[in-house]
Amino acid sequence: RARPGATVSMPLTWKQVKTDLDPKRYTIRTVPGLLAKSMAWKDYSEGHRALEPAIRRLARSMKQAA
Incomplete structure (x- = not known):
């Protein structure tokens, strides 16, 4: 998408x-300024979840399906 x-x-x-x-309005040129004023990422880190439990469940599920 490298175009004006x-x-x-x-x-x-x-x-x-x-x-x-x-x-x-959201281009590579405008986004840095917009992000500086935005609160959209404010609570982002509070939603993190560990992937390991999901990976283990997936592995068990795949073994059972085989």
């Missing part, structure tokens, strides 16, 4: 999701 005006993905709060939301 290409958009990028970024987190938004529900407060930022409005009917006038313009995806073209």
